[in-house]
Amino acid sequence: MLRPQESVTRERRSLNGLWTFRLDPDGAGRAEQWWRATLAGAREMPVPASYNDIVPDLAFRDHVGDAWYQTTVRVPRGWAGQRIVLRFDAATHRAVVWVNDVQVAEHEGGYTPFEAEVTELVEPGGAARVTVVVNNELTWASLPPGILRETAAGRTQQYFHDFFNYAGLHRSVWLYATPRTHVTDIAVDTELDGGTGTVRYTVGQVGSAAQRIVLRDAAGVEVATSEGAEGVLTVPEVHPWAPGDGYLYELEASLHDAAGVLLDRYALPVGVRTVAVHGTEFLINGEPFYFRGFGKHEDAPVRGKGHDDALMVHDFELMEWIGANSFRTSHYPYAEEVLDYADRHGIVVIDETAAVGLNLSVLVTYGRTDLPPTYSEHTLGPATQRTHLQAVRELIRRDRNHPSVVLWSIANEPDAAGPAARDYFAPLFAEARKLDPGRPVGYVNMIANGPDTCTLTDLADVVMVNRYYGWYANNGDLAGAEPALEADLRAWAERHGKPIIVTEYGADAVTGLHAVVDTPWSEEYQARLLEMYHRVFDRVDAVVGEHIWNFADFATQPAIVRVDGNRKGIFTRDRRPKSAAFTVRRRWRGAE
Numbered sequence: 001m002l003r004p005q006e007s008v009t010r011e012r013r014s015l016n017g018l019w020t021f022r023l024d025p026d027g028a029g030r031a032e033q034w035w036r037a038t039l040a041g042a043r044e045m046p047v048p049a050s051y052n053d054i055v056p057d058l059a060f061r062d063h064v065g066d067a068w069y070q071t072t073v074r075v076p077r078g079w080a081g082q083r084i085v086l087r088f089d090a091a092t093h094r095a096v097v098w099v100n101d102v103q104v105a106e107h108e109g110g111y112t113p114f115e116a117e118v119t120e121l122v123e124p125g126g127a128a129r130v131t132v133v134v135n136n137e138l139t140w141a142s143l144p145p146g147i148l149r150e151t152a153a154g155r156t157q158q159y160f161h162d163f164f165n166y167a168g169l170h171r172s173v174w175l176y177a178t179p180r181t182h183v184t185d186i187a188v189d190t191e192l193d194g195g196t197g198t199v200r201y202t203v204g205q206v207g208s209a210a211q212r213i214v215l216r217d218a219a220g221v222e223v224a225t226s227e228g229a230e231g232v233l234t235v236p237e238v239h240p241w242a243p244g245d246g247y248l249y250e251l252e253a254s255l256h257d258a259a260g261v262l263l264d265r266y267a268l269p270v271g272v273r274t275v276a277v278h279g280t281e282f283l284i285n286g287e288p289f290y291f292r293g294f295g296k297h298e299d300a301p302v303r304g305k306g307h308d309d310a311l312m313v314h315d316f317e318l319m320e321w322i323g324a325n326s327f328r329t330s331h332y333p334y335a336e337e338v339l340d341y342a343d344r345h346g347i348v349v350i351d352e353t354a355a356v357g358l359n360l361s362v363l364v365t366y367g368r369t370d371l372p373p374t375y376s377e378h379t380l381g382p383a384t385q386r387t388h389l390q391a392v393r394e395l396i397r398r399d400r401n402h403p404s405v406v407l408w409s410i411a412n413e414p415d416a417a418g419p420a421a422r423d424y425f426a427p428l429f430a431e432a433r434k435l436d437p438g439r440p441v442g443y444v445n446m447i448a449n450g451p452d453t454c455t456l457t458d459l460a461d462v463v464m465v466n467r468y469y470g471w472y473a474n475n476g477d478l479a480g481a482e483p484a485l486e487a488d489l490r491a492w493a494e495r496h497g498k499p500i501i502v503t504e505y506g507a508d509a510v511t512g513l514h515a516v517v518d519t520p521w522s523e524e525y526q527a528r529l530l531e532m533y534h535r536v537f538d539r540v541d542a543v544v545g546e547h548i549w550n551f552a553d554f555a556t557q558p559a560i561v562r563v564d565g566n567r568k569g570i571f572t573r574d575r576r577p578k579s580a581a582f583t584v585r586r587r588w589r590g591a592e
């Protein structure tokens with residue numbers, strides 16, 4: 001799905017800013033058709049942002065159900081005769097959208113874009129009322145999943161993942177215009193052969209027009225051209241995209257009528273690179289690549305999961321400062337701005353769906369002893385799998401052209417034991433491979449399913465494991481944790497012979513808590529635990545990556561094992577370094 005952009009034939013208008021907003025605790029708005037008029041009793045709410053922390057009131061923070069946003073947009077006069085589209089970069093976790101009185105879109109999934117053509121509903125030069133109802137309920141059929149309960153105190157939401165269930169319009173909203181005959185989609189795959197690169201492309205269109213494709217280098221010099229909806233562009237003396245070198249070409253797709261008049265033009269950044277798995281190596285451009293970086297979150301004070309360019313650039317600068325070359329979009333697809341930035345700066349990305357918390361053993365923490373099976377007709381079943389398939393499709397459709405994305409992660413820490421897990425996951429892996437045959441695929445493993453009981457690893461190209469020796473196991477005991485970790489990683493290497501990326505390891509540390517001897521929650525313990533892991537990684541050849549959990553402290557639901565959120569950040573929630581940041585920087589940059 002192409003992002004809205006400005007070109008010689010296209011214009012876009014941001015709808016970001018202050019919208020009006022109203023919670024709907026009784027779920028009355030749909031029946032009362034709130035979209036038909038100005039939202040009564042509404043307050044102002046920023047877009048993009050989560051609504052939860054904007055108002056200092058638990059009714060907002062812990063709201064379960066519908067919430068309504070509304071704005072009025074003036075359609076540029078110059079758009080007469082154009083095709084006009086309303087696009088949401090994300091609405092969490094699902095939304096219905098109306099333009100004036102007409103429903104135009106409905107979307108499930110809080111982290112991927114959707115859009116609706118509204119040409120016939122709006123008047124260039126006129127104003128249109130846009131109303132959105134977002135809903136944050138997590139059920140057996142949603143990703144992530146959850147359980148809703150009706151209690152005397154109202155509706156409550158349980159979920160099995162470890163980050164706060166922020167909701168709202170988290171990313172930009174756009175109104176944009178294209179010509180009626182227009183480019184609908186572009187897909188590129190790249191290869192390298194010595195110094196020559198190839199870009200295989202497919203361009204979709206609506207309307208009859210001839211296609212002309214031009215590839216330009218970063219200096220704007222034309223390096224290859226082609227005609228037609230599919231083709232191969234050859235780039236002699238190619239400058240590959242590589243980790244640390246975000247070199248991008250630009251593929252410009254133009255549509256012309258029979259007289260040669262330009263109808264539409266869309267420009268796509270393209271990085272020419274290859275990704276492959278060979279034995280226990282992860283290869284980028286044929287070179288072994290070692291992942292150094294983090295599992296992250298889209299999370300910040302006040303705005304929650306709302307995208308913010310200032311925070312994004314600051315996070316990338318801190319990753320540069322510490323020497324990270326990669327990160328995982330744990331545990332959902334991030335804003336497209338993030339992937340664009342990674343493309344331009346040569347940062348490598350593991351791109352994950354919102355499938356997190358697919359393991360009901362977590363219900364123990366809610367005091368449940370009668371644990372239901374994770375996969376069944378009544379828990380995670382066919383409806384969840386349909387949502388998950390759609391999530392895989394939307395992730396790949398959105399992100400397949402990003403050179404920074406080198407690996408799809410189908411899920412984080414699902415229950416991966418037994419035939420039910422395999423039946424659930426095999427079609428998801430197959431779908432990812434069908435949609436993107438060129439990119440490695442994996443899932444992130446939890447310690448409960450070791451190398452002998454996991455039924456999914458043979459479906460994957462790499463082994464991704466989250467390990468917490470020294471924290472959830474061997475807490476405070478690094479001497480015991482070290483051999484346990486090493487034995488675990490060696491068992492994976494011997495049993496599966498695939499590259500291993502340790503996608504999570506770490507310890508909570510509360511800033512300012514110091515201790516001379518190994519003391520969990522202290523800054524020193526966090527640093528010493530990481531050093532222990534690094535010693536082990538350096539001894540196990542199959543380990544090709546280390547992603548610390550987490551880049552920064554982040555919000556979670558309250559729990560007695562959380563101190564105002566998860567404190568495994570190397571940076572605090574407001575991005576100040578803990579002691580461990582300097583330890584990690586010494587390893588990754590060799591610098592003080």
Ligand code: GCB
Nearest residue numbers: 162412413466504549566568
């Ligand atoms: C995990 C999860 C992550 C949690 C982390 C923790 O295994 O993948 O979402 O936040 O552990 O800190 O417990």
